[in-house]
Amino acid sequence: MHKSIESLIRDAEQSGRPLPQVVLDRESAEMGIAPEKIRARIGQTLGVMRGAIAEGLEGKVRSASGLTGGRSKRLWDDGPRILGPRVTTILARAISTLEVNAAMGLIVAAPTAGAAGVLPAILISVDEFAEGGMGEERLIDAMLVAGGVGGVIAQRASLAGAEGGCQAETGTAAAMGAAAVTWLHGGTHEQISTSIALCLQGMLGLICDPIGGLVEIPCIYRNASAAMQAIAAAEMAMANLDFPVSADEVIDVMGEVGRRMPAAYRETALGGLAATPSAQRLVQIRPTKRPSGASS
Amino acid sequence: MVSLFDILGPTMVGPSSSHTAGACRLGLIARAVAGGMPESVRIQLHGSFAATGEGHGTHRAIVGGLIGLAPDDLRLRAAYDEATAAGLQWEFEEIDLGDEAHPNTAIFHVTLGGEELVIRGASLGGGRVEVSEIDGFPVALGGSYHTLVLLAHDEPGTIAAVATVLAGHHVNLATMRVDRTGRHQDALMTIEADEPISEPAVGAIRSFPWLRWARVVPKIA
Numbered sequence: 001m002h003k004s005i006e007s008l009i010r011d012a013e014q015s016g017r018p019l020p021q022v023v024l025d026r027e028s029a030e031m032g033i034a035p036e037k038i039r040a041r042i043g044q045t046l047g048v049m050r051g052a053i054a055e056g057l058e059g060k061v062r063s064a065s066g067l068t069g070g071r072s073k074r075l076w077d078d079g080p081r082i083l084g085p086r087v088t089t090i091l092a093r094a095i096s097t098l099e100v101n102a103a104m105g106l107i108v109a110a111p112t113a114g115a116a117g118v119l120p121a122i123l124i125s126v127d128e129f130a131e132g133g134m135g136e137e138r139l140i141d142a143m144l145v146a147g148g149v150g151g152v153i154a155q156r157a158s159l160a161g162a163e164g165g166c167q168a169e170t171g172t173a174a175a176m177g178a179a180a181v182t183w184l185h186g187g188t189h190e191q192i193s194t195s196i197a198l199c200l201q202g203m204l205g206l207i208c209d210p211i212g213g214l215v216e217i218p219c220i221y222r223n224a225s226a227a228m229q230a231i232a233a234a235e236m237a238m239a240n241l242d243f244p245v246s247a248d249e250v251i252d253v254m255g256e257v258g259r260r261m262p263a264a265y266r267e268t269a270l271g272g273l274a275a276t277p278s279a280q281r282l283v284q285i286r287p288t289k290r291p292s293g294a295s296s
Numbered sequence: 297m298v299s300l301f302d303i304l305g306p307t308m309v310g311p312s313s314s315h316t317a318g319a320c321r322l323g324l325i326a327r328a329v330a331g332g333m334p335e336s337v338r339i340q341l342h343g344s345f346a347a348t349g350e351g352h353g354t355h356r357a358i359v360g361g362l363i364g365l366a367p368d369d370l371r372l373r374a375a376y377d378e379a380t381a382a383g384l385q386w387e388f389e390e391i392d393l394g395d396e397a398h399p400n401t402a403i404f405h406v407t408l409g410g411e412e413l414v415i416r417g418a419s420l421g422g423g424r425v426e427v428s429e430i431d432g433f434p435v436a437l438g439g440s441y442h443t444l445v446l447l448a449h450d451e452p453g454t455i456a457a458v459a460t461v462l463a464g465h466h467v468n469l470a471t472m473r474v475d476r477t478g479r480h481q482d483a484l485m486t487i488e489a490d491e492p493i494s495e496p497a498v499g500a501i502r503s504f505p506w507l508r509w510a511r512v513v514p515k516i517a
Contacts (some may be wrong), residue, residue, distance in 0.1 A: 001298045027300045038300065048307050063311070065351050101310030104353050104373045111303045112422060113313040143304060150303035159303075160421040162314075162344075162399075176303075213348035215311040269348070 001026060001151030005196060005247040008148055009189045019183060019192070020141035023148035042140045042147075045108050049097070049120035052107045056096030063102035067282070068216040072096035086129060087228070094121035094227040098220040111150045111159040111172050114215045117223030118173035119146060119180070122230055126181055134184060145183045146176035149196060156248065157255030161208030162267040164258025170219075170226040171203030171254060177230035182237055191237045196247040199233035204250075205257055207265035209272025212283040218273055306423045308367045314400055315345065315352035318419030320372060321516050323361020325427050325439050326404040326415045328513040333363055333384060334406035340391040343399035345419070358402065359386055366516070367423065433475045433484035441470050441488035443513040444498070449506040450476050450483040458485065458501055465497040482508065 001023075002008040012022045028035045055061060059073030072095040080088040094117035101107045107116045123142055127134045134142075150159070153172045158164035178199035182192045203226065211217045245253075264271030273279055308317040327333055345354055353372065360375035363382045371378050379386065393401055398418035406413050417427035417437075427437040430445065437443055444462075448454050455474060462469060468490045476483035487493075493512055502510050 001300065001303075023300070030297060031299055041301065042304060045304055045307060063351075064353070104309050104311065104316070104356075104370075106307065106368060106370060107310050108305055108307050109313045109317070109423065110305070113308065113310055113316070116310070144300070147300040147303045151298050151300065154298050154303060160314075162421065212351060213344070214351040267344075 001030070001155070002148060003152065003155050005149065005152055005193055005251070008152065009193060012189065018141070019148070019189070020144035023144040023151075027147075039140050042143045043136060046123075046136070046139060046143065048106055048108050050124060052097045052100040052105060052116075053093045053120055053124060055105055056099040057092065061099050061103035061105060063099075063214070063216055064104070065102075065212060065214055065216065067211065067214060068099050068102045068220055070099070071220065072099055086125070090121050090125045090227050090231065091224040093125060094118055094223040095220045097121065098215075098223050102214070102216045102220070110146075111154065111176070112161070112169045114161060114166075114210075114219050115169040115173035115223060115226070117220070118170060118226045118230065119143075119177050121223070121227045122177045122181055123184075126184060138184065142180040142184045145192070146180040149179045150176045152248070153251050153254070156251045158258055160267075164255065165206055165261050165265055166208040166222055167200075167203045167206040167254055168258050169208070170222045171200055171206055173223075174203055174226040174230040174233075175200045175251075177227065178233040178237070181230060181234040185234065185238060187234070187238050191240070193247045194241070194243055195233045195237035197243045197245060197250045198236055198241070199230050200247070200250045200254055201243065201245070202229050202233065204254060207261065207272045208267040209265060209274045210267065210269055211274050211279040213267075213269035213274070302422060302424075306367055308423060309353070309357070309370060309372045312352045313423040314419045314421045315349060315354045316357045316372075317367040317423035318400065318421075318425045319345070319349075319354045319357040319402070320361040320365065320367045321423065321425045321439055322402050322404075322417045322419060322427070323358040324364070324366070324516055325361075325417065325425070325437060325513055326406055327362050327364060329415050329427070329430055329445055329511050330406040330408045330413055331509070331511050332408060333382060334408045335383075336385040336407045337362060337387075338405040339386065339388050340403040340405075341388060342391050342393040342397055342401040342403075345400045345402055346390040355388055359384070362386070430484060435473065435475070435484065435486050437486060437488075437513065439513065439516040441490070442492045442515045444485075444487040444489070444493050444501075445511045445513060446485040446487075446501065447508040448483050448485060448504075449508065450481050451506055454483070454504070454506055455485070457504060458487070461497055461500045462487070462489065462493070465494055465500075467491050467493055467497060
């Protein structure tokens with residue numbers, strides 16, 4: 001995969017190939033897998049994403065800890081109040097996938113399980129918002145763009161909350177989503193690049209502080225806000241708002257902030273929200289079950 | 297190398313790629329190295345695996361892997377019931393391996409056919425895993441290749457003989473590692489290959505008199 005957004009875009013411009021094709025060709029060459037097989041597998045991935053969104057919105061899933069489940073349906077049913085149905089739809093869908101995740105349901109880690117709600121919520125939704133839909137092939141193309149961006153971030157910074165805080169997980173998911181949405185709406189290479197920078201700058205410094213050490217709270221809400229961040233970044237970039245720092249530089253900053261982050265804020269549940277009295281009480285009320293031991 | 301499906305995947309049963317999908321993969325590799333579903337297994341969990349494992353379904357995912365369930369198999373949720381039905385006996389215990397050990401480490405003590413093996417591995421994040429030790433021999437198995445694990449009596453010509461058999465079956469070797477720092481006068485050989493290692497190839501290797509055992513660890517999706 002490409003090691004910089006700059007080289008990814010340069011490849012597209014020098015060869016005259018669309019961005020998704022550049023990502024696809026490189027993956028195919030590096031992994032020795034036929035392009036059509038890669039596209040088919042991404043198509044299956046989209047199916048799993050749709051399935052998780054639908055399952056969570058039924059409102060029946062509950063996590064083993066009891067901390068999550070049922071909230072996406074509540075938001076969905078309660079209807080939009082402030083910004084209209086599209087915003088509520090995206091928020092509910094991001095939460096839905098994370099609820100399914102917490103309940104040991106089937107999801108796609110994109111780029112991680114803890115950030116699995118962001119990409120499906122925005123891609124499935126903007127597809128639906130477009131009149132007549134955008135079509136499966138274009139969605140697969142958008143996933144390729146997202147994957148290409150995620151690949152750069154994986155190599156320049158990190159994708160893991162334990163290494164780089166929540167900015168590395170939901171921040172990366174949002175940046176991937178921002179680029180994909182900008183591409184889907186016909187954004188130029190410069191706009192795509194700016195959308196990544198704009199999105200990730202808004203996620204900088206986000207700590208990973210899961211209550212009880214579980215991928216539940218605040219994770220489900222952070223997926224919802226990350227999805228909004230991604231849409232906002234795409235909207236601003238497509239209006240040609242600029243950002244003085246390049247996408248690659250913002251990614252590097254994210255990596256640096258992650259490395260400097262105290263361990264308490266890197267998925268240890270020793271700091272942040274996880275260390276508050278309220279969180280401590282919540283975990284005491286809902287103690288996690290110990291392993292049940294031998295079967296005989 | 298980072299693959300697109302490291303970023304857009306894995307497709308998995310939640311909630312944590314490292315604690316659930318990775319844990320399941322470790323169980324699958326331990327099962328394959330044991331030579332099938334163990335009759336009984338004791339699993340020691342260290343660090344984050346021990347501390348937050350139950351809420352992340354880590355124990356269930358490990359048990360699920362041991363009975364052959366993949367990371368995207370929804371039966372992982374009910375892995376204890378499935379394992380009981382399959383006849384697996386398991387127990388977990390917490391262990392402190394010190395600060396040097398990877399925070400998501402599991403040590404499997406598997407028993408099958410009167411033979412006990414100890415397999416140590418860690419979940420590295422994003423669902424990737426590494427088995428670092430088999431019965432005291434250092435290894436580095438990630439489950440992303442078709443892998444052959446051989447325990448052989450240490451004598452000249454074994455590596456050449458194995459490589460010749462695999463070449464004859466058109467298996468292209470990606471990595472090969474031999475270590476004999478373990479116990480006895482034995483050497484452990486691990487071979488990662490691009491293609492599946494066929495039964496006839498393994499059968500031919502099993503016929504060598506110096507071979508103690510051979511196990512195939514299939515590539516994990």
